Each structure stands twice: as C-alpha cells, then as structure tokens.
Amino acid sequence: MNKRASIVGLLLPAAAALAQPITITQSTIPDLVNVGSSVACATDPAVTPQQTDENGFIRSFDLTQFLTAGNDLQITSIDFGVEAAVHPDTFQTVTVNLFVDPAPASPIVYTGLQLVSSYTVLVFDSQEVIVNAPLTTPVQVCGKSTLVVEVTTPDYTTLFPTENALFFIGSNPFGQTAPSFIRAPGCGAANPTDLASLSFPNMHICMSVNGNQVASTMCTAGPCYADCDTSGTLNIFDYICYGNEYASGTSYADCDGSGSLNIFDYICYGNEYAAGCP
Structure with a gap:
C-alpha cells in the first residue's frame, strides 16, 4: 500500500509552561541609597556610642498589581538597601520575614500577618549598598495575595549598650508607588506604621522581590x-x-x-x- 506524502510542519508535544523571571518593587529607583534619607528607632545620634533599637522595615505588595492573572509568585531572593551597618563584630545578622496579609484593606496588624518564611542574612559593616538575600528554598505564594516583606534587626541598646551597634535600612526620596512602613516597638510603633505619618514622607525604602511567575497552585x-x-x-x-x-x-x-x-x-x-x- 502506497502512502501519500505531503509537506507538513513538525508536530511536537506541547511544552510545559516555563517560569517567568520577575522583579517586583515599589521604588522608582530601587538600587540607589541616598545618605541621610533613613531613620530608625535609636539612641541620640549626638551621644556616642550609638545603638539602634529593634526595628522592622516593611513594604506591602499587592501581587495582583504585578503578576499576570492565573500565576503565583515563587520568591527566590529579596534585595534591600543599607544606609549604614555597624557592629562590634564587623558584621551582623539581619532577619528577613515574608508574610501574607489576610486583611490587606485594613491597617497592618503585625500579629495578624501569616508568616510564610523567615531567614537570616549576614550584613557586613557597610554604607550605601544593596544587599541580596537569597532564600535557601524558594517560597511560592498565591498571586492574588498581599505579600508583606520585613527586614528586621534586634535591640542593640540592650545587646551592646557601650558599643556602636546600628542598622539603618537604605532609602531615597526619589519616588515610590506605595508607602514604606516601620515597626519599632521601642518608639511606640508596635504595628507597621506609614513613615509619612511619622513626618518622614521622603524615606522610600529600597526593596525588591525577585522570583518567578509560575502557574497558580496556591490560590x-x-x-x-x-x-x-x-x-x-x-x-x-x-x-x-x-x-x-x-x-x-x-x-x-x-x-x-x-x-x-x-x-x-x-x-x-x-x-x-x-x-x-x-
């Protein structure tokens, strides 16, 4: 039996959808730290040595504003700025917390946030740098959720009362698409508070979330x-x-x-x- 031949294209099996790399930020210029833009809960800078108290520097990301519908966000690393980091050991451990906010329409209640990942990164004594903090294991969150990212350091006023020990997040005044927040229990801000409401409207925290858009399985x-x-x-x-x-x-x-x-x-x-x- 003869087979009739014709010119056809090669039919291949449908390929699996590939992860799409993405960087999410609310900063107009996320990789430029401006000296003098940042504040923190700390001892009097006119008195040495100086220490910072417990501080959490926070951004809240509505992922629907960044992701294609039907995708989740797989987080691989966080970038954040450092205006100044000083520690008696010449390096310090900074904690990065990733939360999902179950009530994003309301003011952020810290104890109401749902923790999805917490890890640490070493930050050496430095000024005006951007630190990349990779996750050992990527974390996937629902693409319709609100992701809250916190960079936090402990109370150095208690840990090192007679030495210079401080951490100021990196920021600049060059624009942002959503507020920057600070959590500073020692200064009366137990919940994340918009820095603009504390009379620091030009402190725009340098922070970016790196990862991949992947097909939704978390929503x-x-x-x-x-x-x-x-x-x-x-x-x-x-x-x-x-x-x-x-x-x-x-x-x-x-x-x-x-x-x-x-x-x-x-x-x-x-x-x-x-x-x-x-």
Whole structure:
C-alpha cells in the first residue's frame, strides 16, 4: 500500500509552561541609597556610642498589581538597601520575614500577618549598598495575595549598650508607588506604621522581590471552599478574603456557580462557612 506524502510542519508535544523571571518593587529607583534619607528607632545620634533599637522595615505588595492573572509568585531572593551597618563584630545578622496579609484593606496588624518564611542574612559593616538575600528554598505564594516583606534587626541598646551597634535600612526620596512602613516597638510603633505619618514622607525604602511567575497552585481553596485564605482554619479573615474576591469579581467568588455575582453568592458562602471544613 502506497502512502501519500505531503509537506507538513513538525508536530511536537506541547511544552510545559516555563517560569517567568520577575522583579517586583515599589521604588522608582530601587538600587540607589541616598545618605541621610533613613531613620530608625535609636539612641541620640549626638551621644556616642550609638545603638539602634529593634526595628522592622516593611513594604506591602499587592501581587495582583504585578503578576499576570492565573500565576503565583515563587520568591527566590529579596534585595534591600543599607544606609549604614555597624557592629562590634564587623558584621551582623539581619532577619528577613515574608508574610501574607489576610486583611490587606485594613491597617497592618503585625500579629495578624501569616508568616510564610523567615531567614537570616549576614550584613557586613557597610554604607550605601544593596544587599541580596537569597532564600535557601524558594517560597511560592498565591498571586492574588498581599505579600508583606520585613527586614528586621534586634535591640542593640540592650545587646551592646557601650558599643556602636546600628542598622539603618537604605532609602531615597526619589519616588515610590506605595508607602514604606516601620515597626519599632521601642518608639511606640508596635504595628507597621506609614513613615509619612511619622513626618518622614521622603524615606522610600529600597526593596525588591525577585522570583518567578509560575502557574497558580496556591490560590485554590482546595477541598474546603470556605477556607478562602487557605490558612487551615475558619475565622473572620476568611470572610474578609471572600469579600475581597467578590469585590475583584473573581471566579472563586461565584459560589453558586451561576456565572454572575450577587447576594446569593454571599448566602452560598455563608452556608459553606457554616458547614465547616472536613
């Protein structure tokens, strides 16, 4: 039997979607540290030696503003600026915390944040540098969530009361698309506080999140639909999460599967919540 031949293209199996590298930042110029732009909770700079108290320098990223719909963020490293780092050992351990904010529409409540990763990086005595802090194991977060990144150092006023020991995050006044925050319990800021509200509107923290856009696997509610924020427990944050999904018009919010969003979806979600999780 003769086979008829024709000119055709080569048919290959569909390739798996590749991770798309991405850098997320709210800084207009994220890699330029400006001397004198940063503040911290610290002892009087006119009195030596000087120490900084416990400080957390924070940014909050609404990932929907950066990612393509249907993707999650796989975080591989954090970049942050250092205006000044001084330590008796000539280096210090800085902690990087990654959180998901389950109630992003409200002021940030530090104890309400959900920790997804915490790791340390060595910072040597330096000025006006950008530090890259890689994660040993990348962390993936839902692309519809709000990622909160904190760079924090301990209370050196207690640890080194007679020596110079300080850390000032790097910043500049050249613009940002969202606020910079500080957490400084020793100076009355137990929760992250917008630096502009503390009369430091030009302290724009230099910070970037590096990683990859990957196909979403973290945003599904899984076997328990009512657990909107996927925390593993049902609480008021799930209602807040559902309200945000509804306001954004996502498919998740279409609880009754009608194809349109209305009061019946809220009733449906309330029933799912009342039924609880397996």
